[in-house]
Every structure is written in C-alpha cells, then in structure tokens.
Amino acid sequence: MSVTTELRTTLRVFDENQPAAPLREVTAGDEIARELAAVGVRFERWNTDAQLAPGADAAAILDAYRSSVERIQRDGGYETVDVLQLAKGTPNTEPIRKKFLDEHSHTEDEVRFFVAGSGSFYLRLNGHVYQAICVRGDLLSVPAGTRHWFDMGPDPEFTAIRWFNNQTGWVPQFTGDPIAARFPRYE
Numbered sequence: 001m002s003v004t005t006e007l008r009t010t011l012r013v014f015d016e017n018q019p020a021a022p023l024r025e026v027t028a029g030d031e032i033a034r035e036l037a038a039v040g041v042r043f044e045r046w047n048t049d050a051q052l053a054p055g056a057d058a059a060a061i062l063d064a065y066r067s068s069v070e071r072i073q074r075d076g077g078y079e080t081v082d083v084l085q086l087a088k089g090t091p092n093t094e095p096i097r098k099k100f101l102d103e104h105s106h107t108e109d110e111v112r113f114f115v116a117g118s119g120s121f122y123l124r125l126n127g128h129v130y131q132a133i134c135v136r137g138d139l140l141s142v143p144a145g146t147r148h149w150f151d152m153g154p155d156p157e158f159t160a161i162r163w164f165n166n167q168t169g170w171v172p173q174f175t176g177d178p179i180a181a182r183f184p185r186y187e
C-alpha cells in the first residue's frame with residue numbers, strides 16, 4: 001500500500017526529454033504563479049478561510065467562494081460553473097483515473113479550483129513538462145489547446161470547482177504521444 005498524499009502545492013519543471021529528475025521544484029505559491037504565468041498559464045492560491053460544513057453541497061461551496069468564482073467566470077467568459085466531488089475510498093476509480101492519464105488537449109480551457117483533496121496536472125509547453133500538484137486552495141487554468149494530462153492518484157479524493165464554456169464539448173482529444181507514461185505518476 002502506498003502513501004499518496006502530498007499535501008503541499010508543488011511545481012516541478014522537467015525537460016520534456018528528461019523525465020527522471022526535474023530541472024527545478026518550486027513550492028511557494030507566488031513563485032509557482034510566476035513560473036506558470038511566463039508560459040501563459042493562470043495559477044492562484046485562494047484564501048480558504050470560508051467555513052464549509054462537512055458534506056457541504058455544491059450550492060454551499062459555490063456560495064462560500066462566490067466573489068472569486070464570479071471573477072474567474074467574468075475573466076474567462078465561462079458560461080457554467082459546477083462542483084465535482086470524488087470521495088476517498090470510492091470503488092472502481094481506476095477507469096476514471098485512466099481516462100485523463102494520456103496526453104490530450106481540449107478546445108476550451110480546463111479550469112479547476114481545489115476546495116479539498118489534491119491532484120496532479122502535467123502541462124507540456126515549450127519543450128518542458130510542468131507538473132503542478134494542486135491541493136486545497138489552488139486554482140489552475142489549462143489554456144485551450146495545451147497538451148496536458150491529469151493524475152488523480154490511486155485513491156482519488158478531491159472536491160473541485162470547474163468552469164466551462166460548453167460542458168458537453170469538454171472532451172479529451174488524445175494526441176497519441178506516449179510521453180505521459182515516461183513521467184512519474186502521482187502516487
């Protein structure tokens with residue numbers, strides 16, 4: 001049994017041909033935001049003081065973060081917002097995990113705020129792979145057309161706010177490049 005939780009926001013920057021070791025690793029939120037902004041990716045750390053009752057529903061979660069949620073929605077011109085929850089110990093999550101483990105892109109932005117739990121994004125930009133391990137309080141926006149993959153780990157646990165332009169159109173377009181298999185998984 002493996003210990004999965006790495007509960008600190010971490011950005012690892014790899015040469016895309018050198019998956020064995022990152023060129024650098026950054027954990028300060030403002031530095032991560034700077035690194036990612038330099039390649040056109042939005043990253044923010046939000047204040048998580050909002051009081052949420054255990055088991056809070058989507059409406060309560062969206063209400064707790066209302067002003068920031070609306071700001072992101074305005075900035076990106078997103079039409080809809082929802083909340084996706086995946087509880088620890090949910091059976092048969094392996095197919096869900098696998099679905100996003102291969103390199104793909106979308107025709108719209110992939111925008112996620114972690115209300116709870118964690119997950120690891122891998123963004124391929126300018127000959128580098130940016131592994132962004134996101135935890136509670138992190139917002140990441142993967143721009144439309146960006147090659148990336150996402151690993152929720154072997155026993156996924158997260159609650160995420162998601163923004164969409166067209167929810168039905170949000171499907172992965174796989175590149176067929178096996179690069180993701182060469183990089184460390186999130187586990």
Ligand SMILES: [Fe+2]
Pocket residue numbers: 100104105106110148149150172
């Ligand atoms: Fe994706």
